Amino acid sequence: xxxxxxxxxxxxxxxxxxxxxxxxxxxxxxxxxxxxxxxxxxxxxxxxxxxxxxxxxxxxxxxxxxxxxxxxxxxxxxxxxxxxxxxxxxxxxxxxxxxxxxxxxxxxxxxxxxxxxxxxxxxxxxxxxxxxxxxxxxxxxxxxxxxxxxxxxxxxxxxxx
Amino acid sequence: xxxxxxxxxxxxxxxxxxxxxxxxxxxxxxxxxxxxxxxxxxxxxxxxxxxxxxxxxxxxxxxxxxxxxxxxxxxxxxxxxxxxxxxxxxxxxxxxxxxxxxxxxxxxxxxxxxxxxxxxxxxxxxxxxxxxxxxxxxxxxxxxxxxxxxxxxxxxxxxxxxxxxxxxxxxxxxxxxxxxxxxxxxxxxxxxxxxxxxxxxxxxxxxxxxxxxxxxxxxxxxxxxxxxxxxxxxxxxxxxxxxxxxxxxxxxxxxxxxxxxxxxxxxxxxxxxxxxxxxxxxxxxxxxxxxxxxxxxxxxxxxxxxxxxxxxxxxxxxxxxxxxxxxxxxxxxxxxxxxxxxxxxxxxxxxxxxxxxxxxxxxxxxxxxxxxxxxxxxxxxxxxxxxxxxxxxxxxxxxxxxxxxxxxxxxxxxxxxxxxxxxxxxxxxxxxxxxxxxxxxxxxxxxxxxxxxxxxxxxxxxxxxxxxxxxxxxxxxxxxxxxxxxxxxxxxxxxxxx
Numbered sequence: 055x056x057x058x059x060x061x062x063x064x065x066x067x068x069x070x071x072x073x074x075x076x077x078x079x080x081x082x083x084x085x086x087x088x089x090x091x092x093x094x095x096x097x098x099x100x101x102x103x104x105x106x107x108x109x110x111x112x113x114x115x116x117x118x119x120x121x122x123x124x125x126x127x128x129x130x131x132x133x134x135x136x137x138x139x140x141x142x143x144x145x146x147x148x149x150x151x152x153x154x155x156x157x158x159x160x161x162x163x164x165x166x167x168x169x170x171x172x173x174x175x176x177x178x179x180x181x182x183x184x185x186x187x188x189x190x191x192x193x194x195x196x197x198x199x200x201x202x203x204x205x206x207x208x209x210x211x212x213x214x215x
Numbered sequence: 216x217x218x219x220x221x222x223x224x225x226x227x228x229x230x231x232x233x234x235x236x237x238x239x240x241x242x243x244x245x246x247x248x249x250x251x252x253x254x255x256x257x258x259x260x261x262x263x264x265x266x267x268x269x270x271x272x273x274x275x276x277x278x279x280x281x282x283x284x285x286x287x288x289x290x291x292x293x294x295x296x297x298x299x300x301x302x303x304x305x306x307x308x309x310x311x312x313x314x315x316x317x318x319x320x321x322x323x324x325x326x327x328x329x330x331x332x333x334x335x336x337x338x339x340x341x342x343x344x345x346x347x348x349x350x351x352x353x354x355x356x357x358x359x360x361x362x363x364x365x366x367x368x369x370x371x372x373x374x375x376x377x378x379x380x381x382x383x384x385x386x387x388x389x390x391x392x393x394x395x396x397x398x399x400x401x402x403x404x405x406x407x408x409x410x411x412x413x414x415x416x417x418x419x420x421x422x423x424x425x426x427x428x429x430x431x432x433x434x435x436x437x438x439x440x441x442x443x444x445x446x447x448x449x450x451x452x453x454x455x456x457x458x459x460x461x462x463x464x465x466x467x468x469x470x471x472x473x474x475x476x477x478x479x480x481x482x483x484x485x486x487x488x489x490x491x492x493x494x495x496x497x498x499x500x501x502x503x504x505x506x507x508x509x510x511x512x513x514x515x516x517x518x519x520x521x522x523x524x525x526x527x528x529x530x531x532x533x534x535x536x537x538x539x540x541x542x543x544x545x546x547x548x549x550x551x552x553x554x555x556x557x558x559x560x561x562x563x564x565x566x567x568x569x570x571x572x573x574x575x576x577x578x579x580x581x582x583x584x585x586x587x588x589x590x591x592x593x594x595x596x597x598x599x600x601x602x603x604x605x606x607x608x609x610x611x612x613x614x615x616x617x618x619x620x621x622x623x624x625x626x627x628x629x630x631x632x633x634x635x636x637x638x639x640x641x642x643x644x645x646x647x648x649x650x651x652x653x654x655x656x657x658x659x660x661x662x663x664x665x666x667x668x669x670x671x672x673x674x675x676x677x678x679x680x681x682x683x684x685x686x687x688x689x690x691x692x693x694x695x696x697x698x699x700x701x702x703x704x705x706x707x708x709x710x711x712x713x
Binding site for chain 1: 266269380382383385386389390392393396400402403405407408410435438439440441443602603604605607608609611612615616619620623625628629632636639640641643644645646661662665666669670
């Protein structure tokens with residue numbers, strides 16, 4: 055690609071530019087927080103964070119300059135990014151549901167819907183795997199390993215005995 | 216106690232049906248994880264670490280190291296059969312292994328990879344057994360400044376993980392180090408970067424971070440790439456290699472095992488680098504170098520013996536110094552911490568049964584891997600054919616239950632998901648995630664020893680302590696070397712263009 059054509063497509067480097075900028079912003083927030091640490095005679099709690107922040111700034115600035123000068127590889131070609139964000143939202147709903155509705159029901163629904171949304175279409179297998187895992191996790195994790203998985207109050211009497 | 220005594224003590228520890236059963240389970244799970252394209256040994260070990268919590272420490276650790284060693288072999292199965300390396304380290308095996316499959320000699324390639332993995336793995340373990348205790352005894356005399364320098368040495372080698380971009384690898388390690396500073400400072404008691412939330416007082420737990428970075432990021436990446444089909448594997452064709460064919464590669468296997476073990480010892484450099492270097496050296500020194508890339512058994516042997524021997528090598532700094540030699544070793548540190556065990560020079564005195572049990576478990580795991588590989592390769596090849604949409608859904612629910620089980624906390628599950636997103640974003644833009652984990656793991660060691668050393672003898676201590684000074688010098692050179700190499704490569708490319 056000619057340099058003029060490259061100049062017309064700045065989006066190809068947005069991701070490469072954004073990541074060090076976001077990291078720099080986070081470092082700035084953490085640095086401002088570290089100024090509130092109580093002062094100490096010896097090597098205080100802020101020394102090591104300051105050291106890391108110094109190096110973070112150094113490498114971020116280097117990467118920003120390298121990106122601006124087009125010395126890094128362009129951003130990867132975007133795939134199904136929308137699908138990933140949808141899936142992250144779905145995961146968040148699952149996390150919320152597992153805490154409030156209970157692990158077993160929400161996991162069964164989550165697995166069935168996830169497999170279907172990930173383009174798997176054999177319904178018998180979807181049901182078997184989801185149900186199989188739910189039963190397996192009850193027997194192994196809840197009963198055998200005593201992991202206190204959240205349980206729906208309505209189902210509690212059923213599972214406890 | 217010399218190394219032979221320690222080995223016998225180790226065998227005494229693992230004699231019994233339970234340890235043997237856990238080794239067998241570990242090897243089976245390891246081969247399956249390694250064979251699944253996209254799942255690395257670190258992913259497999261990270262997913263299973265939380266479930267080892269309820270096990271006695273010895274059983275938990277031998278289960279995980281068995282997975283570790285077997286996963287390195289498992290990666291070769293799909294590399295040979297479908298030209299898709301199950302692990303990054305098996306990429307070299309695919310070059311010649313798949314060519315042999317195309318010629319109808321998949322059995323030969325699989326047999327050679329199994330034998331080379333077993334021999335290489337055994338070599339790495341022998342070196343581990345011989346050198347672990349002397350190195351740990353030396354480390355007991357270390358000054359805090361030496362420990363700080365050692366941890367810096369461990370971190371500077373991460374440059375090799377950046378795929379040519381040292382700055383990205385270093386930034387990744389700094390993200391990990393910064394994450395490690397969140398929570399109560401153990402020396403002064405000051406709370407740092409908690410943003411007023413009680414849940415962050417203890418910082419982020421290592422296990423959910425590991426699961427998120429290594430396992431969830433793989434799922435997000437696959438969803439983005441639309442990699443949701445299944446791996447189709449044809450019937451395995453051809454016989455296993457004859458004894459004379461195996462014997463003809465003895466020199467290659469011996470040389471590659473040495474290279475793999477030595478490279479494995481250096482933190483940051485791991486199985487992938489070991490297999491590529493060994494493959495290259497084997498190609499240059501072979502009498503049949505024209506066969507490389509077209510189906511050479513020597514090529515398969517070089518790659519597999521190197522990546523398996525690197526496991527033993529990488530365990531040396533982990534057990535003797537508490538410094539992880541690879542991403543999977545960083546995950547193993549998480550397993551040790553889960554059981555309140557601190558890997559390092561005191562480990563072989565405080566928990567000899569674990570150190571020596573690991574020796575014996577690795578040897579037994581190697582033999583079990585050989586048997587399962589000989590008779591079960593067709594079964595493992597079928598397992599690989601499970602559709603990715605089912606596999607990824609399983610990873611998600613295992614991740615949830617795994618991160619929850621550490622402290623029965625939904626905050627850990629949420630942080631696991633957040634680390635998964637972080638890992639996906641970083642990998643998308645070619646930032647390696649293993650250095651983030653190394654940063655989280657080594658952050659505390661670095662900080663505590665830095666501050667102790669300065670409090671004891673002032674900031675000049677790093678120049679007056681000979682071990683610390685020399686290690687910091689070597690670290691600086693190691694950091695500058697890839698930069699210098701990049702500069703030279705660019706100059707050479709420019710000269711070629713002109």
